[in-house]
Amino acid sequence: MNIPFYKMHGIGNDFVIIDNSVNNIELNERRIKTLCDRRYGIGCDQLIILSKPKDSNADIYVRFFNEGGDEAGACGNGSRCVAGWLHHKYQRKEFTLQTNAGLLPVEVIDNHTMKVNMGQPRMKWQDIPLSRDVDTLNLPLSGDPAAVSMGNPHATFFVEDLSTVDPVFSGKMLEKDPLFAEGANIGFVQMLDRQSMRVRVWERGAGLTLACGSGACASVVNAVRRGFADRYCEVKMDGGNLIIEWDEETNNVLMTGAVHFSFTGQFDLDNYPL
Numbered sequence: 001m002n003i004p005f006y007k008m009h010g011i012g013n014d015f016v017i018i019d020n021s022v023n024n025i026e027l028n029e030r031r032i033k034t035l036c037d038r039r040y041g042i043g044c045d046q047l048i049i050l051s052k053p054k055d056s057n058a059d060i061y062v063r064f065f066n067e068g069g070d071e072a073g074a075c076g077n078g079s080r081c082v083a084g085w086l087h088h089k090y091q092r093k094e095f096t097l098q099t100n101a102g103l104l105p106v107e108v109i110d111n112h113t114m115k116v117n118m119g120q121p122r123m124k125w126q127d128i129p130l131s132r133d134v135d136t137l138n139l140p141l142s143g144d145p146a147a148v149s150m151g152n153p154h155a156t157f158f159v160e161d162l163s164t165v166d167p168v169f170s171g172k173m174l175e176k177d178p179l180f181a182e183g184a185n186i187g188f189v190q191m192l193d194r195q196s197m198r199v200r201v202w203e204r205g206a207g208l209t210l211a212c213g214s215g216a217c218a219s220v221v222n223a224v225r226r227g228f229a230d231r232y233c234e235v236k237m238d239g240g241n242l243i244i245e246w247d248e249e250t251n252n253v254l255m256t257g258a259v260h261f262s263f264t265g266q267f268d269l270d271n272y273p274l
């Protein structure tokens with residue numbers, strides 16, 4: 001059975017989008033991993049599954065699956081891409097996404113620029129102690145680490161010079177640190193000034209990506225908590241830049257950035273066994 005899909009990216013963080021409200025395909029870890037595989041499948045950082053919302057206040061229900069097969073609670077760049085998909089389909093400028101991290105309002109700024117309200121940061125991990133002495137991490141830290149959830153767990157490490165950090169070696173080690181009950185996305189941040197930073201993220205279940213939207217949000221929230229940044233920040237990632245605003249009045253974190261359609265296609269479901 002041929003299934004249509006959309007290939008999109010948000011500043012290089014790429015996604016395969018399937019409208020399951022039409023196809024209703026069954027998914028398991030094996031099929032997700034194969035669809036996301038860049039050799040045996042279509043290839044992407046995360047698979048996005050759209051379906052009819054359960055919440056009457058939402059336009060669509062969106063689920064995110066890492067290329068490793070596990071489900072992610074939130075996906076900022078993916079949410080922005082879904083906004084672009086909805087705009088392309090319905091020509092409206094405002095939508096509400098139902099996600100496992102809650103209802104996310106999205107706004108179309110222009111054909112390639114989307115703004116998503118990622119909601120309020122969850123800071124249950126007040127100044128996380130980490131299960132090991134940070135000195136053993138061999139990182140050129142410029143400030144205490146911090147952790148926050150944007151609907152998915154993020155730990156942020158502030159460093160003097162990002163070019164001296166190996167995000168693959170350090171990220172792989174930290175992602176599954178026993179301190180993080182469900183693993184964590186690991187962000188490495190070099191402050192450029194109070195309103196701009198360089199960020200690279202080793203993503204839980206996906207590895208080093210060109211950009212991570214929720215990671216950009218987490219980096220700004222943690223930088224503000226550490227007194228390094230203002231609430232409005234430009235986040236420079238390998239794949240492009242995002243504007244993050246942590247609104248003082250609503251406590252919501254807003255993310256604005258580019259999205260692009262790469263291509264559409266179809267795949268034969270029989271080639272992707274469960």
Ligand SMILES: N[C@H](CCC[C@H](N)C(=O)O)C(=O)O
Pocket residue numbers: 013045046066071072073074075076077078152153185203204205206209211212213214215
């Ligand atoms: N790329 C996504 C993050 C996916 C998070 C996922 N790696 C997890 O939390 O398991 C973003 O733009 O926010």
